[in-house]
Amino acid sequence: MASITIEKTKYECAQVPKRWQRDDVLRKTGLTVGKVDLYYSRGVRNDGSLVPPIRQTASIFKQPVTVYKLQESKVKNDYKNGNQEKPKQLIWEKRLEGLRACDIDGFEFEAMELPKGLKPVGPNVTEDTIIQSVATALHVSSQPVTGQTSTKSLLEKNPGVFLDPKQPLVHAVNISEDDIKRQEDRVALARKKLQEALKL
Template identity: 40%
Template sequence: MEKQGRVDCPALPPGWKKEEVIRKSGLSAGKSDVYYFSPTGKKFRSKPQLARYLGNAVDLSCFDFRTGKMMPSKLQKNKQRLRGDAMQANKGKPDLNTALPIRQTASIFKQPVTKVTNHPDNKVRADPQRLAEQPRQLFWEKRLRGLSASDVGQEILKAMELPKGLQALGPVPDDVTLLSAVASALHVGSVPVTGQISSAAEKNPSVWLNSSQPLCKAFLVTDDDIRKQEERVRRVRKKLEEALLANEPATGSKGHEDE
């Protein structure tokens, strides 16, 4: 290798030297290696080594290791590349999947396949097996145990109180899990929620359980229950209206002060 003399590097602190070594033999003959030497004589072979040694003393974000010069255009290219990477990452859609933690059992039976083309004589046939809901794991509601909602401060929100008519059935451990099971049935179910109508389910839910209904005893919503709920909603809306009206004068006066 042919070594050139060490020269000062003005882009680095005083006392730093740069040396370029040209390869004389081998497949890489003619190419050169660049090294930097600290005032104490320590040798650095790459920009990461240099950055680790200097730390925050020198900003090497636009430093070109081969030429030994600060190149603002290089910094601008890095910023554009990082901005492009951030935009690509933000393009991903948020996960809004509200699927419940239910184990779905895949069908093991052979299903017919219909080839569909644009020929006018062909008819599109729907497979009833594919339209039917997949069977669920028995007592899957137990997976909802321990799940709770939290506010922005990570404080667990207080669970709603269930009406006295709703009573758990089977291995449902508490009212909180039962509430989640009923809410899940309202969210994903397509049939009215009535609970387990069959009295045999109370004796042996593993055999007589209606999987389309939550694990609770049969209950009946009366007209009085509906009236009480409507009155409760009316009171909450009234409180919200009063809170909004109470906030309007303060907002208006603040606006006048800003003017």
């Protein structure tokens, strides 16, 4: 069996990552004379990171430490300076449709009548839904309760886009001086009835 003579050339190649080298092995003898074999290999780093660190303790013996390099991860800060309120589901009040409050004996309370100025907004929104929507907005919301400010045509065309989830499902309400006066009269009458009831 005849021996094969080869010529090896090792150099860095621009097409491969850093620290990788390309070896060209030229066959000089044998049946495949002139054929070139290509080998790619990565060189060993000769730096301090390959030397195992020594545990710095009061012990007189050197204790090796195993270092595990984890994948780099970016830490994102959670900024709390914005609005932390969770987004509301659109038309969530419809989930409560058909549910009524009961008294201690199990009898349903009578349905409330809304003022004539409150007109429903949204697909198949009933008066019960409006009551729940307005009551929630008055008790929970910290911003002014105005109703839906978009035009009626836009709200009917695409309520999913133009409805404001932070406002109740009613058209924008304009309160006049007469409305305020009527409400004040009702409050005064209710207080008078309460005073008379307390005297009995």
